[in-house]
Amino acid sequence: MENAKLKEVMIKSAKSLYNSLPVLVGVILLIGLANAAIPKHYYGMLFSKNPIIDSFIGSGIGSVLAGNPVTSYILGGEFLKQGISLVAVTSFMVAWVTVGVVQYPAEAILLGKKFTFYRNVSAFFLAIVVAIITVAVVSLI
Amino acid sequence: MKRTEKSMAGWYFLTVVLVIYAISFFINKDVVFNGLKYVIKLFEKIIPIFVLIYVLLVLINYFVKPKHLAKHLGEGSGVKGWLIAIVAGILSSGPIYMWYPLLNELQKHGVKNGLIAAFLYNRAVKPALLPLIIYYFGLKFTVVLTVVMIGVSVIQGKIIDKFVVEVK
Numbered sequence: 001m002e003n004a005k006l007k008e009v010m011i012k013s014a015k016s017l018y019n020s021l022p023v024l025v026g027v028i029l030l031i032g033l034a035n036a037a038i039p040k041h042y043y044g045m046l047f048s049k050n051p052i053i054d055s056f057i058g059s060g061i062g063s064v065l066a067g068n069p070v071t072s073y074i075l076g077g078e079f080l081k082q083g084i085s086l087v088a089v090t091s092f093m094v095a096w097v098t099v100g101v102v103q104y105p106a107e108a109i110l111l112g113k114k115f116t117f118y119r120n121v122s123a124f125f126l127a128i129v130v131a132i133i134t135v136a137v138v139s140l141i
Numbered sequence: 142m143k144r145t146e147k148s149m150a151g152w153y154f155l156t157v158v159l160v161i162y163a164i165s166f167f168i169n170k171d172v173v174f175n176g177l178k179y180v181i182k183l184f185e186k187i188i189p190i191f192v193l194i195y196v197l198l199v200l201i202n203y204f205v206k207p208k209h210l211a212k213h214l215g216e217g218s219g220v221k222g223w224l225i226a227i228v229a230g231i232l233s234s235g236p237i238y239m240w241y242p243l244l245n246e247l248q249k250h251g252v253k254n255g256l257i258a259a260f261l262y263n264r265a266v267k268p269a270l271l272p273l274i275i276y277y278f279g280l281k282f283t284v285v286l287t288v289v290m291i292g293v294s295v296i297q298g299k300i301i302d303k304f305v306v307e308v309k
Contacts, residue, residue, distance in 0.1 A: 016242055
């Protein structure tokens with residue numbers, strides 16, 4: 001390894017991360033506040049018990065919430081016990097990990113506004129598509 | 142360091158978040174304190190990921206030439222490009238936003254936006270968490286969901302490639 005080149009690359013990479021730092025810190029602070037402000041069990045009350053409307057509600061709630069996917073499985077299990085359809089619960093869990101409303105500003109700054117818009121909007125609708133296909137296939141096999 | 146509009150956008154964003162915290166403090170102090178406790182725990186978890194991202198950035202900037210990356214992950218990368226994005230997405234760990242700086246660097250090196258979208262989508266498929274989802278929803282459901290999500294990640298990548306021609 002060339003020492004001079006390595007030093008140059010290390011500085012360049014550090015600068016790149018430094019530029020991203022305020023965005024990352026901002027997102028982490030937002031996630032912290034959102035988690036503390038909204039108790040998660042309240043979300044179960046938003047469902048209507050209509051499977052079609054609920055798949056959109058599930059995808060919407062999953063898009064807004066952020067955090068470890070484990071939480072989405074536990075919440076999804078609770079929603080199922082409350083009688084919410086498997087399609088709605090699946091779209092909720094898929095949107096939780098594929099759509100990011102809280103991290104949207106960070107993604108837009110670092111990866112581009114158009115990219116972020118199309119990625120998140122398509123992921124919102126694809127969460128419902130994934131849920132419908134998954135539940136349909138599971139019921140067939 | 143040269144202050145570009147883009148680098149300032151991050152600081153503006155952080156300022157807005159701090160203003161939201163200040164307003165929340167006057168509305169409900171407990172929410173702010175609980176939020177900050179959560180943030181401290183989150184920071185403790187992500188510091189190792191941050192180090193990993195830095196090491197990857199150094200390795201990419203040192204060893205990988207833009208034309209090399211563009212050849213394997215750029216326009217015309219074909220099935221191999223999709224497979225790399227899917228496997229890398231599944232194997233990556235940590236919060237999604239920690240990967241934005243590295244993906245930003247890859248965008249600059251000519252990696253296709255569709256592959257970046259597929260990478261991000263496949264971060265939802267986590268082998269380490271499979272036992273837990275099997276416990277809650279069963280093996281059949283988990284296998285079908287995983288396969289469908291991997292397939293849909295390519296569809297999303299194609300959508301992004303069709304609509305996003307943004308060059309950063």
